[in-house]
Each structure stands twice: as C-alpha cells, then as structure tokens.
Amino acid sequence: MNYENYKQYLSPALAKATDLIMESGKGCYMTDINGDEYLDFVQGIAVNALGHCHPKVVQAVVEQTKKLMNGSFNLVNFPTTLKLAKRLSEVTPGNLNSIFFSNGGAEAIDGALKLAKAYTKRPAIIAFKGSFHGRTLGATTITASNSKYRKYYEPMVGSVYFSTYPSKDLCPKGFDEKQRTEYCLNELDSLFKYVVAPEMVAAIIMEPVQGEGGYVVPTKEFVQGVRDICTKHGILLIFDEIQSGYGRTGKMFAGENFDVVPDIMTVGKAIAGGLPMSAVISTPEIMDEWHAGMHGTTFGGNPVCAAAALAVLEEYKNANILENVNNMGAYLRKKLEVLKEKYSCISDIRGLGLMVAIEFSYGDGTPAGDLFEKVRDKCFKNKLLTLACGVYGNGLRFAAPLNVTEDEIDKGITIIDKVLGEIWKK
Structure with missing residues (x-):
C-alpha cells in the first residue's frame, strides 16, 4: 500500500506531515505497514495521554462496543457517560462541575x-495573539497564532478583539518577564479604553499555557491579573485546557499552576485516551442559562468514548500519572539543558511538566524555523516523530505520553542530539 495511490481521494486541505501509513501502535511507539517502528513524541498531538492502545483503555472500549455503541445522548442516557460526568466533576477545580x-x-x-x-447577554469576546483554539468558524475567529488560519475566511464571527499574550515573541524586544506581564495587562486596559467597553464583553478566552503559540508559560501575576479584570467587569473567564489540561503540565489542569479557577473550561484531546471526545465545563449557575435546545450534539457523550475516558481517569489514579509527569518532566528538562549547553542554536527551553518545548534561533536572535524543519526531517529519518510550535515555527514541542519512561526519553534525546550534531556547525 502506497499513500500516493490514495492521495487523490483525500482533500488537500488537511496538511500531511508525512506519507507514513501506520498499522499499529503500543505505548510510545507506532509501527507502519512495512514493520518499521517509530518513537512517537507527537501522540496524536497530545491526545494519547497513556500512549497508543493502553490495555485498560482498549479493554474498556471492547467491552462497551459489545453492549452499545451509540443511541444519542440527547435521546437516552448511558451508564458510562453518567459516571464520567460525576468523575470529571470530582477532579475539576472550584465549582466547575456541570x-x-x-x-x-x-x-x-x-x-x-x-x-x-x-x-x-453580551456580544463581545476577547482572545489573545499567539492563541490557537481550532478550525471551526468560531474557533478560527479567536485564533491568532498565524494569519494563515484566518486567510480567505473573512468576515468571521463579529465582535472579537485581540490583546497581547506575554510571550517574548509578541512583546517589545528586550522586555523581561515582569515587564511583559505589566505590558500585557495594560494592553487589556487599553482595549477597554479605546476599542470595546468592558460591559459589552461576554468573555476573555485564553490558554493558561499557550500550545501552538510556543508552549508559552505566563507568570502567575498575569493569569491572576486577567482573572481580577474579569471579576471586576462581570466578564467570564474561559480557559482553553484542550492541550494543556488533563495532567500535561503536572497538575490535572494547567490553571491550577496559577491558583486561578475560570468560569468556563474546555477539555479535549487526552480525555478519552485516543477516541474523539471533548467537553465544556462550567458552574451550575452559568449552565442553567443554557436552556434546553440552545446547544446540541449528535455524537457527544458517546458511551464508548465515555468508557475509554473512565478507564483513563482510573489509570491516572492507580498509576500515579501526575507524579510521573512531574518526575519525567524534570528529567526531560535536565536532558534538554545539556543539549542547550552543547548547541547554541537552542535559545530557550520552556513549559511545565511534560508540556515542554525547545526553541531554535540563530546567534543574532532570529527565529530559526528553517532549522527546525531540518531537525524534524532528520528526526523522521531516524524514526522519531516530532511536531513544531511557536509563532515562527521554530519550536520543537514534546508531547510524549504522560506515562513515558526515562528510557523512552533517553532514546528521543539521543536521536535529537545526533541530528543536531549533523546539522548545526558552530
């Protein structure tokens, strides 16, 4: 089987990073139809929290498919979905349990x-530059990590405004962390003063740690400052935890690193161990204004996905997954620090837990997106799958499973070390 023979039947809108045809996966690895095994540090873009085909998740899926695959959650209830709603409410922060x-x-x-x-009952939304929230029309409207995602789709959803996220790529050159925080909070105030009145703003939506924008970790003061602004003006704070949530940062949800509870939270990716599932989570008070029929879904709450999600949460508890994230995150960062000392093209290491990225730049500070592409291609030839991030595409993000081992990290770092030794000449 050759991808080129089937390419004509697929829309080119979906960008393909490789021509690989994968047949199976187990843990940190995927195997293609030729029997070649790849170390996978992409994991479906942080979807497989427990790696490929975790046996507990597979078992839960198989058992549920034998009983019922779907019946539409807006028509009937499913035991697995009801149990999942309760279990999720037990791990979400604050009163986010609807x-x-x-x-x-x-x-x-x-x-x-x-x-x-x-x-x-307000019309406006404020989002941040550097953000990535998805590709539906609404999500595209509030995405600003790259103008390519918005190209040709104007006009989009109205009354959306952007402020600056405290990334060094987006703030004035030379600003330190404290200056970036103050600058970005002032930018929000300026937006209210000159562009949109705060009493017209329904929500400020943000990634507590930006994903595609470069795995950017803001200061606690910034996140708490945004929370205070929202509270002051009656604006709802939405945390997009689709990539940063579910243990990726070492806390169950990234917002917990900043001691901030949002009013609404979105989760997805890792929730069902590889199956498509997501959720909007809020307080009962806020959800009570979302009356029956104001929103809907055909497949949402699927019993098979819910069974997988229950198995994921059970494994989190039994295998101390969050502890492993913190231990392996520290181990990965230590290994990356060694690479940074060795290769001057690595200009930054950032992230929390196992949401970590390295940034490539040239000596004058110019973002080296072309260098990342060379690294990615050579890593691929060495059977390591990697993924970019950052406004300039010069970041290499690590999205290994949350149960990754030291041995698997070592194998990946060895490949990256080898590749950089071949590419980067001092």
Missing part, C-alpha cells in the same frame, strides 16, 4: 463561546 460533552476541541470552544454569550 458538563456538556462534545466531540473535538474546536467544537467545545464554539460551545464555550455560545455559553458565555447566553449567560452574560
């Missing part, structure tokens, strides 16, 4: 925006 299930991250984002408008 849940609307959907299928993918972008769909959850659109739902969260609708919920915020329904509750506040």
